Amino acid sequence: MTTTTSTPSWFTRNRARSAATNKPGLFGYAFLVIVILLALFPLYWSLLVGSGDSSTINKQTIDWLPGGNFFKNAASVLENPSVGFWKALGNSIIVSTVVAFSVVLFSTLAGYAFAKLKFRGSRGMLLFIIATMAVPTQLGIVPLFIAMSQWLHLSGSLLAVILPSVVTAFGVFWMTQYLSQALPDELIEAARVDGATMIRTFWHVALPAARPAAAMLALFTFVATWTNFFWPFIILDSNNPTLPVALSLLQSNYFIDYSIVLAGVLLSTIPLLILFAVAGRQLVSGIMQGAIKG
Amino acid sequence: MTATALADERLVKRIAFGNRLSHWDFKLSPYLYVSPFFILFAITGLFPIVYTAYVSVFDWHIIGGQGDFVGMGNFEWVLGQEKFWISLRNSFSIFLLSAIPQVILALIIAAVLSQNLRAKTFWRMGVLVPYVVAPVAVALIFSNMFGDQYGLINNLLGAVGLDPVGWHSQVVPSHLAIATMVNFRWTGYNALIFLAAMQAIPRDYYEAAMLDGASKVRQFFSITIPSLRPTLIFVIITSTIGGLQIFDEPRMYDTTGAGGSASQWLTITMFIYNQGFGQTGGGQFGHAAAAAWLLFLIIIVVGLINLAATRAIASAGTRSGK
Numbered sequence: 001m002t003t004t005t006s007t008p009s010w011f012t013r014n015r016a017r018s019a020a021t022n023k024p025g026l027f028g029y030a031f032l033v034i035v036i037l038l039a040l041f042p043l044y045w046s047l048l049v050g051s052g053d054s055s056t057i058n059k060q061t062i063d064w065l066p067g068g069n070f071f072k073n074a075a076s077v078l079e080n081p082s083v084g085f086w087k088a089l090g091n092s093i094i095v096s097t098v099v100a101f102s103v104v105l106f107s108t109l110a111g112y113a114f115a116k117l118k119f120r121g122s123r124g125m126l127l128f129i130i131a132t133m134a135v136p137t138q139l140g141i142v143p144l145f146i147a148m149s150q151w152l153h154l155s156g157s158l159l160a161v162i163l164p165s166v167v168t169a170f171g172v173f174w175m176t177q178y179l180s181q182a183l184p185d186e187l188i189e190a191a192r193v194d195g196a197t198m199i200r201t202f203w204h205v206a207l208p209a210a211r212p213a214a215a216m217l218a219l220f221t222f223v224a225t226w227t228n229f230f231w232p233f234i235i236l237d238s239n240n241p242t243l244p245v246a247l248s249l250l251q252s253n254y255f256i257d258y259s260i261v262l263a264g265v266l267l268s269t270i271p272l273l274i275l276f277a278v279a280g281r282q283l284v285s286g287i288m289q290g291a292i293k294g
Numbered sequence: 295m296t297a298t299a300l301a302d303e304r305l306v307k308r309i310a311f312g313n314r315l316s317h318w319d320f321k322l323s324p325y326l327y328v329s330p331f332f333i334l335f336a337i338t339g340l341f342p343i344v345y346t347a348y349v350s351v352f353d354w355h356i357i358g359g360q361g362d363f364v365g366m367g368n369f370e371w372v373l374g375q376e377k378f379w380i381s382l383r384n385s386f387s388i389f390l391l392s393a394i395p396q397v398i399l400a401l402i403i404a405a406v407l408s409q410n411l412r413a414k415t416f417w418r419m420g421v422l423v424p425y426v427v428a429p430v431a432v433a434l435i436f437s438n439m440f441g442d443q444y445g446l447i448n449n450l451l452g453a454v455g456l457d458p459v460g461w462h463s464q465v466v467p468s469h470l471a472i473a474t475m476v477n478f479r480w481t482g483y484n485a486l487i488f489l490a491a492m493q494a495i496p497r498d499y500y501e502a503a504m505l506d507g508a509s510k511v512r513q514f515f516s517i518t519i520p521s522l523r524p525t526l527i528f529v530i531i532t533s534t535i536g537g538l539q540i541f542d543e544p545r546m547y548d549t550t551g552a553g554g555s556a557s558q559w560l561t562i563t564m565f566i567y568n569q570g571f572g573q574t575g576g577g578q579f580g581h582a583a584a585a586a587w588l589l590f591l592i593i594i595v596v597g598l599i600n601l602a603a604t605r606a607i608a609s610a611g612t613r614s615g616k
Binding site for chain 2: 023024028029031032035036038039040042043045046049062106107109110112113114117118119122125129132134135136137138139140141142143144145146147150163164165166167169172197198199202223226227229230233234243244247248251252258261262265268269272273275276280281283284287288289290
């Protein structure tokens with residue numbers, strides 16, 4: 001333990017600082033290893049079950065190494081016409097991409113106006129948007145169903161999943177927060193003095209500055225849309241599912257044979273694991289940046 | 295230079311011809327930029343909320359559509375349902391079982407992550423992996439692991455000589471299993487939020503504590519936790535809003551979606567879903583809309599309690615959050 005008797009000199013201060021930035025001991029690393037093993041274990045478990053056969057789960061002893069049936073089980077998932085895995089994969093890609101693009105577009109436009117342009121009522125509007133973030137999505141589910149299925153006759157169509165998600169209050173909040181800090185007022189003033197129109201200023205000054213936050217918003221919206229289940233489960237049917245809906249179909253088709261269900265779970269998770277390998281770093285810094293501002 | 299001359303000429307032209315136009319450009323553009331959002335938001339977000347209130351006071355069925363005006367009839371019906379109260383209890387129970395251990399564990403993970411680690415990014419990404427596993431997938435994996443007969447957890451319990459637990463058949467064990475799914479997916483995510491807040495705490499505080507001879511544990515409780523209060527409240531409020539709405543995990547915990555033979559793990563949102571869209575007895579839009587409004591009111595009440603707590607803490611501390 002460091003004990004200082006006199007007022008700290010530069011040297012002892014420095015020593016205190018290196019102790020305060022504290023390097024973790026073996027215990028710290030061991031703890032993190034356990035946490036990460038626990039975080040990965042359920043995926044490994046689905047590989048264990050998903051590579052076995054239907055009898056595997058009825059045994060009292062546990063095989064801790066994967067069996068040889070994963071590709072056979074995966075094939076049962078992929079070839080089952082009532083699950084429609086490939087169609088679900090395509091649908092999830094379409095829905096998540098379109099929603100992410102549209103949320104980013106409208107959020108950046110509105111966020112720029114809220115962060116950098118002065119106009120009557122802007123404060124009230126922004127507060128209103130933030131307040132609606134507390135409203136549960138379930139609240140509007142019945143009218144949403146009536147509108148999509150009985151008025152617009154979109155039941156079962158991807159448009160019925162995309163339309164309710166094209167804008168989010170969170171997106172506007174996020175872009176407003178970012179742009180009010182990352183975009184200096186002087187840049188906008190300069191563009192205006194040079195005679196740029198408002199939309200040119202947005203396009204050539206605000207948009208480049210917004211790019212990092214826009215990329216993160218796109219990423220989070222993509223993951224949220226990809227994993228969303230409640231509304232697609234209501235409005236889509238077995239002919240045209242997204243991946244989570246396809247998993248629910250898989251469960252009701254093979255509720256006895258978990259080896260096929262969990263092989264499907266693993267298959268459906270692979271695309272987002274690939275995304276995570278590519279963009280996990282951005283997800284981490286996105287969460288950490290949002291935390292400071294929130 | 296001709297370029298500047300040209301620019302000057304352009305500027306003059308702009309002033310001459312476009313002055314009024316520029317004025318309107320300046321005045322109207324902000325409204326133009328926020329209006330696409332607001333128009334779409336009004337249609338997709340606000341209209342359904344308001345219209346839910348309208349549906350909730352009518353006898354309304356999926357087939358027949360709008361029926362007679364029934365006033366508070368649907369609300370009375372929902373409040374008279376035993377299942378509604380069971381689902382309310384279950385939602386709160388699952389929420390508490392997930393929120394409390396999750397926040398504690400996330401704080402500990404964040405404290406370890408905030409140390410001067412080698413390969414920082416690797417560890418941070420590692421704890422975030424579960425976030426990209428869809429709740430439906432999580433539910434299917436865990437419902438297998440928590441199987442009543444040959445599940446992994448019961449096999450492990452048996453290996454150390456304990457009796458198997460009815461993870462599906464009993465009330466509290468089923469809540470524990472579902473809470474575990476929520477914790478699996480969100481603990482790492484919340485740990486990163488806490489980590490960011492911890493890194494914003496001035497180093498001087500710790501230096502002063504070190505010089506005073508405070509232990510690491512003492513520092514954690516006397517410096518880290520008080521500094522994290524705004525973040526703690528943020529995480530608690532968001533997990534309240536999310537937790538009370540839980541649907542995916544309990545819905546996929548078995549194939550039927552009834553929430554167990556005696557509604558052991560039926561949640562409010564499952565109740566709403568079953569009233570509106572369930573296989574049997576669904577299509578009752580009036581009932582579903584009334585139950586949805588009740589859920590909203592419950593969330594507002596819990597949110598206001600949280601807000602009161604925030605105010606109390608904010609006025610107790612001298613440092614403002616912003």
